[in-house]
Amino acid sequence: MNVFQAGLFEGKVVLITGGGTGIGRALALAFGELGAMVVIAARREGPLSGVVKTIEDRGGRACMYTLDVRDEARVEEVVRGIWQDVGGVDVLVNNAGGNFMSPAVAMSAHGFRTVLDINLVGTFLMSQAVGRRWLDEGREGSIVNISATNAEYGSPLMAHSGASKAGINNLTQTLAVEWGGTGVRVNAVLPGPVRTEGSDERLWTDAALVERVEEGIPLGRFTTPRDVVGVVVFLASEAGAFLTGSLIALDGGERLRSLIF
Numbered sequence: 033m034n035v036f037q038a039g040l041f042e043g044k045v046v047l048i049t050g051g052g053t054g055i056g057r058a059l060a061l062a063f064g065e066l067g068a069m070v071v072i073a074a075r076r077e078g079p080l081s082g083v084v085k086t087i088e089d090r091g092g093r094a095c096m097y098t099l100d101v102r103d104e105a106r107v108e109e110v111v112r113g114i115w116q117d118v119g120g121v122d123v124l125v126n127n128a129g130g131n132f133m134s135p136a137v138a139m140s141a142h143g144f145r146t147v148l149d150i151n152l153v154g155t156f157l158m159s160q161a162v163g164r165r166w167l168d169e170g171r172e173g174s175i176v177n178i179s180a181t182n183a184e185y186g187s188p189l190m191a192h193s194g195a196s197k198a199g200i201n202n203l204t205q206t207l208a209v210e211w212g213g214t215g216v217r218v219n220a221v222l223p224g225p226v227r228t229e230g231s232d233e234r235l236w237t238d239a240a241l242v243e244r245v246e247e248g249i250p251l252g253r254f255t256t257p258r259d260v261v262g263v264v265v266f267l268a269s270e271a272g273a274f275l276t277g278s279l280i281a282l283d284g285g286e287r288l289r290s291l292i293f
């Protein structure tokens with residue numbers, strides 16, 4: 033994104049969970065182009081290695097770890113490894129997420145817990161493993177959580193996702209207060225619907241629904257990964273230095289559509 037200064041993240045390490053596909057991939061490529069050492073972490077090796085290769089082919093630096101953000105021991109092992117291998121983390125983007133569509137009455141408890149575990153518990157575990165080290169070292173850092181606008185209103189067919197993202201919003205504000213004293217900032221971006229590999233496979237399979245949702249967006253289109261990149265880079269940069277505990281909706285006005293009559 034050429035609105036940002038070249039080399040803006042030179043000397044910084046940016047850790048992105050779920051960096052192999054969708055929004056995470058777009059973030060990884062953007063931070064790579066801005067000079068960061070990019071560390072991506074998710075379950076599948078294939079998408080991760082593709083992103084590392086693309087960043088390196090473009091002259092950037094990147095590495096990858098396989099992990100499940102629900103696995104507390106593995107999260108700790110990976111974060112310890114990152115500190116040993118590249119000297120720590122300056123920016124953590126909690127992007128890994130899961131979702132599927134199901135009426136609440138049909139959703140199994142395991143299905144509900146699965147999405148809560150990935151989105152909310154995963155964000156907590158990653159933030160804790162990184163934040164604990166920042167606090168021990170008296171080091172500044174920035175966390176950007178990828179939440180969603182469904183955190184702010186009813187989330188039909190996505191009860192698990194809406195509840196998890198509302199939890200992420202609250203966690204964002206709690207950690208901002210607890211960790212602000214050492215210069216750690218914690219913010220969240222709340223995208224509206226975004227067309228990605230993961231969401232096209234699970235959410236946006238009904239063409240009529242896609243059309244209806246898109247028509248209801250005041251700015252006339254879905255949020256794009258590129259839109260998310262702009263706000264995340266801004267929050268993680270010096271331009272966002274006095275922002276903490278902020279929840280930034282990024283949806284072209286979609287969440288306000290019911291106010292139009």
Ligand SMILES: CCCCCCCCC/C=C/C(=O)SCCNC(=O)CCNC(=O)[C@H](O)C(C)(C)COP(=O)(O)OP(=O)(O)OC[C@H]1O[C@@H](n2cnc3c(N)ncnc32)[C@H](O)[C@@H]1OP(=O)(O)O
Nearest residue numbers: 129130131132134140142143146180182224225230231245
């Ligand atoms: C309009 C305005 C817009 C509003 C604004 C926009 C809001 C959008 C906000 C968010 C969007 C996104 O997150 S889009 C991100 C999409 N990307 C992803 O989801 C990628 C990662 N996803 C995954 O890995 C999987 O889909 C997920 C199920 C979450 C986790 O996989 P796991 O292998 O860990 O889990 P599994 O063992 O397969 O499944 C766990 C349980 O969940 C159940 N389960 C799984 N899929 C199911 C399904 N389709 N329907 C019912 N139940 C399902 C299984 O049956 C299991 O329950 P039992 O049978 O009881 O055992």
Ligand SMILES: NC(=O)C1=CN([C@@H]2O[C@H](COP(=O)(O)OP(=O)(O)OC[C@H]3O[C@@H](n4cnc5c(N)ncnc54)[C@H](OP(=O)(O)O)[C@@H]3O)[C@@H](O)[C@H]2O)C=CC1
Nearest residue numbers: 050054055074075076100101128129180225226228230231
């Ligand atoms: N698409 C949309 O409409 C919206 C998406 N969001 C949020 O944006 C984020 C990215 O989603 P998006 O790019 O659309 O979807 P994708 O499915 O493309 O990306 C999600 C990524 O998360 C990783 N991931 C999922 N579960 C785990 C896990 N347990 N441990 C580690 N990594 C995991 C996946 O990699 P792997 O499978 O290899 O582990 C995948 O790369 C999510 O938090 C999502 O909730 C928010 C609002 C709207």
